[in-house]
Amino acid sequence: MSLFPAVPSFTLSNMESIFHEKQEGSLCAQHCLNNLLQGEYFSPVELSSIAEQLDEEERMRMAEGGVQTEEYRTFLQVISNALGVWGLEIVLFNSREYQQLQIDPIHEKAFICNYKEHWFTVRKLGQQWFNLNSLLTGPELISDTYLALFLAQLQQEGYSIFVIRGSLPECEADQILRIMRVEQQQRPKLIGEDEAQRMSVQQVSDPGHTADEVLLDEDEEELRKALALSRQGMEVEDEEADLRRAIQLSMQGGSDTRSPSTAVTAGSSHESGSGEKEAMTAEELRRRRQAYFDRQQAQSAAHHSSSAGGEKDSGTKPNQ
Numbered sequence: 001m002s003l004f005p006a007v008p009s010f011t012l013s014n015m016e017s018i019f020h021e022k023q024e025g026s027l028c029a030q031h032c033l034n035n036l037l038q039g040e041y042f043s044p045v046e047l048s049s050i051a052e053q054l055d056e057e058e059r060m061r062m063a064e065g066g067v068q069t070e071e072y073r074t075f076l077q078v079i080s081n082a083l084g085v086w087g088l089e090i091v092l093f094n095s096r097e098y099q100q101l102q103i104d105p106i107h108e109k110a111f112i113c114n115y116k117e118h119w120f121t122v123r124k125l126g127q128q129w130f131n132l133n134s135l136l137t138g139p140e141l142i143s144d145t146y147l148a149l150f151l152a153q154l155q156q157e158g159y160s161i162f163v164i165r166g167s168l169p170e171c172e173a174d175q176i177l178r179i180m181r182v183e184q185q186q187r188p189k190l191i192g193e194d195e196a197q198r199m200s201v202q203q204v205s206d207p208g209h210t211a212d213e214v215l216l217d218e219d220e221e222e223l224r225k226a227l228a229l230s231r232q233g234m235e236v237e238d239e240e241a242d243l244r245r246a247i248q249l250s251m252q253g254g255s256d257t258r259s260p261s262t263a264v265t266a267g268s269s270h271e272s273g274s275g276e277k278e279a280m281t282a283e284e285l286r287r288r289r290q291a292y293f294d295r296q297q298a299q300s301a302a303h304h305s306s307s308a309g310g311e312k313d314s315g316t317k318p319n320q
Contacts, residue, residue: 015139015182017173018125023134023191029075031134032119033082036110036164038171042082051078075119079112086169093151093161105151106144110164113154122150123168126177135191141184 019038021031033042054077080090090112091098105111110123120133122142129147131140142150151161168174 015130015141015173015184017176018130018132018139019171019173020132020136020139021134022137026117028117028119028134029079032112032121033079035132035134036083036112036121036123037086037169038123038125038173039169047078047082050081054078054081071117072114075117076114079119083164083166086166088164088166088168090162091165093163094155098163105147108163109168111151112162112164113159114162115154115157115159122147125171125173126180126182128177128182136188137191138188140188141182 019035021034021040023031027044030042030044030047033047034040051074054074076090083090093111106124106129108124110121113120113122118135120131120135122129122131124130129142129144131142131150133140154161
């Protein structure tokens with residue numbers, strides 16, 4: 001008895017059975033592996049554990065291979081070890097050994113592609129090929145005639161391509177697409193492409209928010225921020241100038257033996273000293289100001305008393 005019911009002879013308009021992890025953060029190696037195996041087989045924790053298990057001998061062997069950066073070699077070895085759990089291995093597509101086999105790409109099962117820090121999977125499901133790049137909004141159908149050209153184009157753009165050898169685990173999408181063919185009416189876009197286009201159209205179509213005006217608004221906002229900061233700086237400088245003048249006056253009034261130049265030096269020391277010294281200087285200034293006011297009041301009272309006594313002796317009345 002067949003596992004699947006009879007299917008009408010029509011093409012599938014959607015690809016909901018295909019597992020496709022979309023890009024999250026910098027987890028493209030995880031997305032690449034899970035899209036290849038068609039399930040949530042690996043997590044960031046599990047891949048980190050595999051990376052930690054790489055011994056020094058493996059690292060030296062990778063370094064001797066002379067392939068790009070250490071980060072690239074580490075990712076490549078992690079992916080290789082992760083696939084080794086499933087009895088799978090990776091072979092460099094443009095290596096001399098593989099090219100001598102002269103295998104038509106459509107007869108393979110899957111490819112892993114890498115450029116700089118991004119990894120993604122191209123896999124056959126049923127009798128059709130799909131680009132399962134996590135940067136796309138969904139799987140992209142690739143025709144048999146276009147597959148070789150697609151891989152050649154990736155190589156021209158600097159991608160490293162690896163062939164997956166071995167038996168991939170069974171998956172629902174592969175079982176369904178063996179008896180159904182997919183017809184893709186519209187190719188998927190890059191994640192965020194629709195939003196970028198919408199913003200571009202809105203800026204051009206809205207007369208009040210053209211692209212130049214948006215840039216102008218951003219410049220004006222930066223200018224407002226700069227002006228606000230400069231005003232704050234001017235206020236602080238004004239307050240510091242007032243404080244210095246008050247300190248100078250207080251120091252002059254509190255000590256008859258200090259010259260103005262000495263007071264300025266004391267004020268400069270106050271500004272550049274530690275917090276404890278600043279607190280002591282402020283307290284000292286308070287005491288000196290209070291002593292100055294007390295002396296002024298005492299001198300005024302003494303002068304008033306002396307004037308009153310002189311007027312009494314001369315028989316005149318003090319002025320009211």
